[in-house]
Amino acid sequence: MDTLKNMLSPLGMNTSAIQDTLKLVVIGGTVETARRASISAWNGFIDSFFLTAHFSQEDYPYDWLMHWLSKQPAWGRSREFEITTRTVSRNGLTQATTGDLEDEDEVEDEDALVHGRRKRKVAFMPSLDTTHTIYYRGHWLRITRTKRYPDYGHGASLKISVVARNNDILKKLVLEAKREYEKDAEHRVHIFMADTTYGCWRWNGARQKRPMSSIVLQPGVKDMLLADCKDFLGIPFRRGYLLYGVPGSGKTSLIHSLAGELGLDIYVVSLSSKGMSDNTLSTLMGHVPSRCILLLEDLDAAFTRSVSRDASSTGAPTASASTSTTNSNNDTNDGSTLSLSGLLNSLDGVAAAEGRLLFATTNHIERLDPALSRPGRMDVWVNFTHATKWQAEGIFKCFFPSKPAPSPSPASSELNLQDTVDVSQQNLPLPKRKAPAHAIPVLEEAEIAELAKRFADAIPEGELSVAALQGYLLKNKVRPKECVEEVAEWIIQERETREKLKKEKAEQEEAKEKLDRKERSKSKKAHRAEAALKLEASVSTSGTITPAETIVPVIHAESSSESDSSNGGIEADTEESLTSEEEPDKPAGSTIETKEPTKEKWVAVKGQQTSSET
Numbered sequence: 001m002d003t004l005k006n007m008l009s010p011l012g013m014n015t016s017a018i019q020d021t022l023k024l025v026v027i028g029g030t031v032e033t034a035r036r037a038s039i040s041a042w043n044g045f046i047d048s049f050f051l052t053a054h055f056s057q058e059d060y061p062y063d064w065l066m067h068w069l070s071k072q073p074a075w076g077r078s079r080e081f082e083i084t085t086r087t088v089s090r091n092g093l094t095q096a097t098t099g100d101l102e103d104e105d106e107v108e109d110e111d112a113l114v115h116g117r118r119k120r121k122v123a124f125m126p127s128l129d130t131t132h133t134i135y136y137r138g139h140w141l142r143i144t145r146t147k148r149y150p151d152y153g154h155g156a157s158l159k160i161s162v163v164a165r166n167n168d169i170l171k172k173l174v175l176e177a178k179r180e181y182e183k184d185a186e187h188r189v190h191i192f193m194a195d196t197t198y199g200c201w202r203w204n205g206a207r208q209k210r211p212m213s214s215i216v217l218q219p220g221v222k223d224m225l226l227a228d229c230k231d232f233l234g235i236p237f238r239r240g241y242l243l244y245g246v247p248g249s250g251k252t253s254l255i256h257s258l259a260g261e262l263g264l265d266i267y268v269v270s271l272s273s274k275g276m277s278d279n280t281l282s283t284l285m286g287h288v289p290s291r292c293i294l295l296l297e298d299l300d301a302a303f304t305r306s307v308s309r310d311a312s313s314t315g316a317p318t319a320s321a322s323t324s325t326t327n328s329n330n331d332t333n334d335g336s337t338l339s340l341s342g343l344l345n346s347l348d349g350v351a352a353a354e355g356r357l358l359f360a361t362t363n364h365i366e367r368l369d370p371a372l373s374r375p376g377r378m379d380v381w382v383n384f385t386h387a388t389k390w391q392a393e394g395i396f397k398c399f400f401p402s403k404p405a406p407s408p409s410p411a412s413s414e415l416n417l418q419d420t421v422d423v424s425q426q427n428l429p430l431p432k433r434k435a436p437a438h439a440i441p442v443l444e445e446a447e448i449a450e451l452a453k454r455f456a457d458a459i460p461e462g463e464l465s466v467a468a469l470q471g472y473l474l475k476n477k478v479r480p481k482e483c484v485e486e487v488a489e490w491i492i493q494e495r496e497t498r499e500k501l502k503k504e505k506a507e508q509e510e511a512k513e514k515l516d517r518k519e520r521s522k523s524k525k526a527h528r529a530e531a532a533l534k535l536e537a538s539v540s541t542s543g544t545i546t547p548a549e550t551i552v553p554v555i556h557a558e559s560s561s562e563s564d565s566s567n568g569g570i571e572a573d574t575e576e577s578l579t580s581e582e583e584p585d586k587p588a589g590s591t592i593e594t595k596e597p598t599k600e601k602w603v604a605v606k607g608q609q610t611s612s613e614t
């Protein structure tokens with residue numbers, strides 16, 4: 001230090017300040033080195049004594065473990081939370097976690113709806129990067145959940161470390177988690193949706209299986225479909241099912257029910273979705289697992305590029321769609337470039353594969369290209385209509401429980417769905433925690449049958465959708481008798497509402513059309529004014545008019561007069577705008593003739609055209 005002092009003093013520097021700085025540097029360096037050494041020593045210790053396994057969100061074991069962890073009290077007791085309404089795993093189950101938050105008074109089932117929206121369950125998830133210690137079969141597991149790409153909301157992974165001689169304990173853990181996961185999945189149908197941006201499948205939810213008996217269709221339809229699916233599942237033959245008909249008639253519900261019955265997941269593609277192309281579709285098809293249901297929703301909308309299915313969507317296959325083998329003609333501004341041939345190729349490939357059933361739904365079968373619906377692609381067609389009286393009776397019985405009769409009648413009829421009091425509620429999600437706040441009155445079977453008959457008698461054949469009936473029954477689910485007494489009144493209301501909606505829609509369309517016309521006429525006017533200005537400017541600078549300049553006003557004058565005569569609305573608007581700015585006695589198409597040179601020019605070119613025509 002003295003040497004340093006001696007060296008610095010001739011330079012006139014404040015030696016004590018430098019000494020202090022040096023001391024700090026030395027102490028800081030020592031502390032940091034010690035810290036790093038201890039960390040690497042600890043890591044070395046961990047590496048030599050702990051076994052560590054990593055589970056990536058992209059793979060199934062992650063789901064199994066997250067599912068298993070969600071049931072561990074220690075996981076739920078975490079003191080640092082991430083509060084989420086999202087799923088707990090990649091494609092995992094929305095199962096209750098130990099930290100689930102529910103309003104006991106309100107939430108009776110996970111599928112309950114509030115104002116038409118699904119209620120969301122709030123879950124407490126241990127936050128990222130916190131380590132939890134869980135005791136498992138005589139070992140302490142250190143578990144950390146991390147996110148590799150926090151900005152993208154995915155890419156999470158799990159790290160599990162355990163002190164053990166070999167990895168037996170980890171194997172046991174993974175197998176146990178898998179078993180539990182699969183046991184839970186038995187009661188659910190997983191839905192995957194096509195992600196056209198990344199060309200992959202995204203898990204969209206796991207739904208409780210819906211019993212086939214809760215779907216009320218004409219006798220024999222369900223049995224036929226189920227038997228057919230069973231026959232063809234696993235055989236490398238192409239089998240496609242086309243379910244067509246009015247909205248709210250049970251097409252989707254039936255597919256979900258079948259999936260539950262057959263133990264299959266559902267992979268849904270909406271062909272009209274943004275960004276769908278031949279390549280995306282074939283990539284998606286390449287990633288459909290074996291044994292599943294592939295569902296093409298709204299097949300008719302595929303080539304109209306309309307995601308919505310409102311009246312404005314024609315759904316009709318366009319010329320390019322029905323004939324094209326390239327996709328260029330289908331390319332529209334929503335980025336969809338799917339061609340019919342691309343779709344057919346993808347479908348032929350996937351449908352032939354083992355263990356996959358192809359289902360397609362449409363509300364407009366008449367709009368389908370014959371190539372799509374021909375046998376060999378769509379082998380079984382099922383028509384779904386508005387509710388028949390038979391269905392009305394069936395759905396009524398599905399909703400209202402009845403006491404089991406002392407000597408039950410043979411269960412030959414499909415309508416005899418109720419064996420016990422609660423089974424009759426098969427259409428409704430079962431309460432998970434406690435009985436509903438308002439108990440549903442349980443009537444004698446004969447009484448329910450009689451009410452159901454009266455209800456069906458009141459329902460007009462083939463006029464209302466089953467979904468509408470279901471809505472009415474749901475509203476009255478604790479008042480079976482009143483439900484029947486008031487049904488006639490409800491039908492009148494329904495008709496009135498439908499009429500009103502129809503009228504409103506027509507009015508809206510009319511208003512929209514009017515607005516469009518006004519816009520068109522405005523832009524035309526602006527165009528004309530601009531052209532007139534240009535012409536005027538060129539005349540004033542050169543004093544002469546070049547042939548190119550003459551064409552502009554004439555074209556506008558011609559086109560506007562043509563369209564004006566063909567369109568009353570435009571004519572009215574144009575006249576109005578002209579009279580406010582131009583000479584009132586000039587014709588509508590001669591806006592630019594207000595200036596002398598322009599008028600001269602118009603006449604001249606008009607003459608040329610006429611002479612060339614003749």
Ligand SMILES: Nc1ncnc2c1ncn2[C@@H]1O[C@H](COP(=O)(O)OP(=O)(O)OP(=O)(O)O)[C@@H](O)[C@H]1O
Pocket residue numbers: 214215216217245246247248249250251252253254362363384395466467468470
């Ligand atoms: N035949 C039926 N049996 C039982 N429930 C039905 C039936 N039809 C419709 N529903 C009920 O109506 C609702 C809508 O049914 P679903 O979505 O299956 O109709 P959809 O025909 O697929 O309609 P869309 O063509 O609009 O997709 C569901 O909640 C379902 O429970």
